[in-house]
Amino acid sequence: TVDVAGKTNEALALVLLPDGGVIAAGRSTGTPDTAIVQLTSQGQPDPAFGSGGARDLVGLRVGEGLARQADGKLLLVGDDGAVPARFAMLRLMPDGTTDLNFGNAGLVTTASSNDPHFAHAVAVTSTGRILVAGEAGVNRNFLLARYFADGSPDLSFNDAGTIAVDFERQLDAAKALVIQPDGRVVLGGTATIGTDTGFALVRVLP
16 A cells, blocks of 8 residues: 555556556545556656655545556646646656646647547557547547657647547547457447446457
8 A cells, every 4th residue: 555645646648668567556445546556577656756655636636547668658638626626647757756848837638529538548559559438528438648758739630639429419528448450449338228237349450
């Protein structure tokens, strides 16, 4: 267990490091803050990361999803807390400091409409592009956005940089994503059809 800033924390996403270490990201419950922790392969806080192995990202709601780029930089996603909310993606350097050369002082925000957007998962393709999945719209559709490695939107993706999937004009949310060896992207989450809410899967061509 790791205490981050004396708050109640919950881990929502994990990545495994090449040396066997682990990074966990999540939220500080009851606050708009994000917690991130790096552990060594022995399960101890890694002093090379943040402050004593952890960072408390005050006011940033980006602990929903976590991915590691080939250069060791970390991507965290969530929303920006605005009204309406937008996808938010923060990039950290391998030592846990914020990468100020990414987006606007380390943060990239995205909205495909004037409706709320909430990101839940992030992954990096074999070519270095970034995929972020979540939910957006009045009736909450699956939304997938693709970016270049520097955080700029990849407008060649569906000619807009994003793609939305609506099951039956009710509440849908993409909570996870994986990239298949052939480059196709599978989104997993929930969809509501009629009065029933259940598992939902969507596969998107690269």
